[in-house]
Amino acid sequence: MNIWLGTIQLGVKSLWLHPMRSILTVLGIFIGVASVIWLLAISKGIGDEAQRQIESLGADTIMIRTIKPPSEKMAAQGLTPYGLTRDEYEFLSTSIPTVKSAIPIRELRRQFQYRDRKMDGRLVGCTPEYYDVNKLEMEQGHFITDAENFSKETHCVISSKVAERLFPAEDPIGKRVYMPENQDFYLVVGVLKPKGATAAVGGSMAAQDFTNDIYIPIRTLQQRIGDMVMSFRSGSREGEVIQLNQITLRVADIKDVKRTAELVQTALSSHDKMEDIQVVVPLELLEQARTTRAMFMLFMGMIAAISLLVGGIGIMNIMLATVTERTREIGIRRALGAKRRDIIRQFLVETSVLSLTGGLTGILFGLLCGPAVHGARLLATHWFGDVMAELPEVVRTVEPSIVPASIPGAFFISLVVGIVFGIYPATRAAKMNPIEALRHE
């Protein structure tokens, strides 16, 4: 016990003889350990965000989306109807036993207007279940009800951004939103709370953000707008005939999700020829995202591990120089009774002190990851606001989340690095012949 304590004391004293050299050596390990923690925390943060987005799609859901078929499959003349139909919705919602509920969804780009304020947004026709599945929350009023859907009321629920844009200084409830394209008014019955985007689903659709949405009952939409939608884009008329853009199925038991998805695929196999639908299973996406995240973290961890390795080599390098420089001291100690193992112990303790100091300070600095990223982002936005605004969303919003295991892990690795890279210099020191070591100048 005493000999270890004494050796540690001695090690610290010896290292302190060359403070600059020791600090630089420690820096190597410090950077290694800190980067392990930082890289893992940041990659976990990114992974968590992706996973959160997918989770917000709902792990118990299956989404069947209408996608625009390739142009060669469309009729040359006129408009070809494509996509999901209301019959299919009826069929899926009633004939698959594992399905708890089904939501038909129709989405349109529309202009919204209130008095002189206009904005472009997304008009969504849906049923009340839409609210739960997409985890929306009400700011005031209520979401579309079955009764409203059934009686095809011209009621609507607006998202917070729409409320902000169209009704900046008024209570929107009870006001009517005008849609100039089909010259229709919709009574606002509810306002939603702001909500973050979900993951992008497939290639056909960007991430859903629920910011510019107005929701109306699907039956109202069907009656007042219909299936055919014309739009004027860059001078030419374009149209589409779609009954439903999406059907979202909720599965009663999460275990049945994959089986149900297969069943749905088979049931809708008539669409295979047109290639106009796509079945998205968030659960599968979630699993994929988890794998991707694990790979990503492993990769980042390896990069960080390399920097630790470099730090370790730095330690070995310095210790080899130290051993040569202290040959005489080794000789003196051997002459005064130090055994080979005492010399090994002395040098191993010194490398361990170096690497553990680096490890501990690295961990402390690693724990500062969250605040540091925040601070850096704040400064960057302050100084290079324009550049920052152009960076991908993830860079601007990522929240590093420290992987708990990385802390004991980093500590342990730094200890191992200290010992492993200390062994060679230490044995070299111990192998010295005391007589020659004493003669060394």
Place this chain on the structure above:
Amino acid sequence: MSRLAEVKVSDASMDTMRYACRVVEMKKEYVLKSETVRALRGVTFDVPEGDYVAIMGPSGSGKSTLLNMLGCLDKPTSGSLFLGKDDVAKMDDDQLASIRSQRIGFVFQAYNLIQQLTVVENIQVPLFYQGRPLSKEQQTRSLDLAKMVGLGQRLDHRPTQLSGGQQQRVAIARSLVNDPYFILADEPTGNLDSRTTEEILQLFEKLNNEGRTIILVTHEDEVSKRAKRVIRLKDGLLQWDRLNTQEVRDAAAKYAIENMPVEV
């Protein structure tokens, strides 16, 4: 070339306690490339307790080799070296190390203090390698030794803050801390001016008068004359082994003091 059969030492085992060490037919050969150097060709002598021996000899006489053997830093090719009842020639590296930490007090020409340690810590190094926690007794002993060599006021100093003579005195205190069988001093005054040399030699004399055994390797006649006994080696063999009379020793001491340069 051939390893000689061990010389019988039946009588050596008797009564060894009176001796600090006994060297019996000690031989040492080094193989350098193809050539075999016979550094010691069979040396025998005893060092009784309380003796003060100077070992002399020209370079190449085997003086340093003998010193390394006596210091248990190396093992003889054949022959024996008894420290107490134990034959060092038969020991392995670890055993030699523990003998060094327990029974030998080294004093070197270049002082050989450890730079990162203070005076007291340097004195305690041999105790540290005995592998036991320092006892209270050892703690006070090391402080007493520091005081005895006149460094009681500089316990916290580092070697770099001390003069050569002071460093050598720390080394002497260190050599005594483990209460060794003998002090083995290798040219202890080689790096010192005549005034400090005299200080160190007087310290040795004082220690010897207190009963310490001292073996001193030197090539200076003035130093060897101060010892009780001079052993001279030549070509790996004992050339002669004679006692200095008290008159010779006193004369040498007197001469040294009288010829000391006057301090300016």
